[in-house]
Amino acid sequence: MRKLTYYIACSIDGFIGDPQGDATSMFAFLDPEYVGFMAAEYPETIPTQGREALGIDADNKHFDTVIQGLGSYQLALDIGVTSPYGHMREIVASRSLTESPDPNVELIADDLVGRVRELKAEDSPLGIWLCGGSIVAGELIEEIDELIIKTYPQVYGSGMPMFGAGFEPRDFELGAVRTFDNGVLVRTYTRKR
Template sequence: MRDLVYYVAVSLDGYIAAPDGNFDAFPVEGDHMPVLLSEFTDAVPAHILSAIGMDAPLDRFDTVIQGWNSYAVALAEGIERPYAHLREYVATRTHKDATVDVTFTADALETVRELKQEQGKDIYLCGGGDLAGVLLPEIDRLILKRNPLVLGDGIRLFGHMAATTVNFDLERCRSFDSGVIVEEYRRSDR
């Protein structure tokens, strides 16, 4: 069975973006970047891969799911398939006009359960926080790029979900001179 992997940048105080959805505060330069680019190439948007002359090896992920607000960031830039190298799913209950090769789903939890039963690589949960909260029952792994900054407010790592306890085991933790710490967790009950 495939894993659902929530791979995301997060602030010290648990936010994945500012209140307006902006994530420009997270550093895109530093000694952590070559490592992330080499190990998580599949999670880099296609237009960025093209700009830096890289191809996605598809050795980690072959499918991505993201919420409408995350997808809308790419649409605002005229990019209809931000992860053209992956099968793309967008969780939305209100938008119905999917583009070619992007599947919209109103039931993200059921869609992920079906995808996990298929053969293939892992599934990349791109965001956002509210979708991560909905999909928490199916998240197998967390890979947090913890950044050395405090946002104070914004989009929480798991959105506005009800109080719950889900345990994860730390598998690996790497710190970089940039101050970024990459924490890799696996769900304890799996």
């Protein structure tokens, strides 16, 4: 069975963006060492246009499908990009967007959990990347098998939490930890089931 991995950037205090979801302040930490790590280890998580600009022509290493909410997808639409991850199958969870602006983008309005379970049952060596945002992560929290948290050395004080879900402790086991000279910390957690 394939894994659903929530691979997400956040502040030290656990916010993935400001109250409106903007996380552009984290871009200041995209130095050569850290970008090199992302390009080598998670090249598929770099948007297609960014891959082209950086000269990244790597196969997908971990994921062949990306799921995101409309808020995350809207960032691409706002700059005229209808398929930000054209090198993967793209799924956007949205109840308000009724027609896909791109043939590579599948819209899911209802039963996101059911669709994720179908994806997890597919025969593929690669997993599914949950890109964001908070509401979608909250809806899929019970389906998440792995967390890869890129913590940036900033404190937001308030903002959009990693999970838009009610209180209920869920246990994960710490795996790999990678630190960077710019202060970024990348931690991998596996779900204890």
